[in-house]
Amino acid sequence: MNSPISVLRPQRPSWTLTVVGARDVTPRMREVSLIGDLAAFAYKPGQDLLLSLPTAAGTARRHYTIRRFDPAEQRLDIQFVLHGASPAADWARDAKHGDALVAEGPRGRTCVSGAADWRLFTGDETALPGIAAMIEGLPAGERAFAVIEVGSTADEQPIETAASLELRWLHRQGPARAPSQALIDALAAFELPPGVGQACVIGETATVRAQRQGLIARGMAKAQIAAEGYWRPGRIGGHDHIIEPDFFGLGRGRERAGARG
Numbered sequence: 001m002n003s004p005i006s007v008l009r010p011q012r013p014s015w016t017l018t019v020v021g022a023r024d025v026t027p028r029m030r031e032v033s034l035i036g037d038l039a040a041f042a043y044k045p046g047q048d049l050l051l052s053l054p055t056a057a058g059t060a061r062r063h064y065t066i067r068r069f070d071p072a073e074q075r076l077d078i079q080f081v082l083h084g085a086s087p088a089a090d091w092a093r094d095a096k097h098g099d100a101l102v103a104e105g106p107r108g109r110t111c112v113s114g115a116a117d118w119r120l121f122t123g124d125e126t127a128l129p130g131i132a133a134m135i136e137g138l139p140a141g142e143r144a145f146a147v148i149e150v151g152s153t154a155d156e157q158p159i160e161t162a163a164s165l166e167l168r169w170l171h172r173q174g175p176a177r178a179p180s181q182a183l184i185d186a187l188a189a190f191e192l193p194p195g196v197g198q199a200c201v202i203g204e205t206a207t208v209r210a211q212r213q214g215l216i217a218r219g220m221a222k223a224q225i226a227a228e229g230y231w232r233p234g235r236i237g238g239h240d241h242i243i244e245p246d247f248f249g250l251g252r253g254r255e256r257a258g259a260r261g
């Protein structure tokens with residue numbers, strides 16, 4: 001008889017944070033700066049926090065990537081897409097000095113991992129904070145490519161890095177669509193450079209799945225692709241994970257839809 005295997009997730013650290021600033025970095029992206037007792041805070045670029053955001057209707061739990069951490073000031077910067085009227089977007093729009101929230105994490109394995117001849121990052125504006133953090137963390141000598149979809153040129157953000165970066169912005173000229181055919185087509189047209197590559201494919205779930213399948217069909221090893229669905233129409237919070245075995249040394253691959261944690 002097969003015995004059931006239960007995976008015990010380690011307790012994530014929890015941090016009480018206070019808003020110390022909020023600004024629009026671009027017309028549809030609000031950056032909120034938060035401080036707390038973060039002396040023991042450590043993370044890898046690309047990781048996120050599960051925020052418990054106080055709203056009029058209760059608490060909304062949502063994932064947001066760490067855009068920046070300043071250890072000297074013990075300050076975290078997080079960027080929220082203002083995609084419409086919704087708990088997290090509304091919270092960020094109204095965030096003011098002194099507002100408090102609880103954050104669990106850091107969590108997530110969508111990070112730069114292992115040696116590679118080149119790295120590819122692709123996603124929409126929900127992925128932009130993570131992609132920017134990962135690329136900015138690359139050392140000189142690394143070769144990176146990025147394809148990022150945003151609403152228009154006004155939504156672009158500078159990404160500074162010591163690495164060699166070829167960055168392509170796609171402009172949607174309208175609200176986000178699922179899936180994004182423009183992103184899928186752009187990745188299909190991307191010529192895979194020689195050598196071993198690592199791909200980080202994040203953003204809207206259906207787009208991520210199609211892009212990942214496209215890379216696999218063109219011969220990229222599954223273990224070299226990190227893919228995670230950050231949002232999809234109708235889903236409230238959560239995330240859609242596609243984890244490949246060898247990439248993280250986890251044993252069996254697994255795919256989870258609409259995971260809450």
Ligand SMILES: Cc1cc2nc3c(=O)[nH]c(=O)nc-3n(C[C@H](O)[C@H](O)[C@H](O)COP(=O)(O)OP(=O)(O)OC[C@H]3O[C@@H](n4cnc5c(N)ncnc54)[C@H](O)[C@@H]3O)c2cc1C
Nearest residue numbers: 063065081083086087088089230232233234235236237239
């Ligand atoms: C690991 C991870 C990291 C993430 N990092 C970031 C980040 O740094 N910045 C960021 O802005 N987002 C990020 N997201 C995405 C964010 O968590 C979701 O967009 C979330 O649903 C937003 O919560 P909400 O309260 O605004 O909307 P919800 O209440 O969750 O959803 C309300 C409705 O809005 C739709 N919706 C949600 N997001 C979008 C969108 N972007 N565009 C169009 N429609 C949408 C939903 O499908 C739903 O129909 C991340 C997600 C994950 C899993």
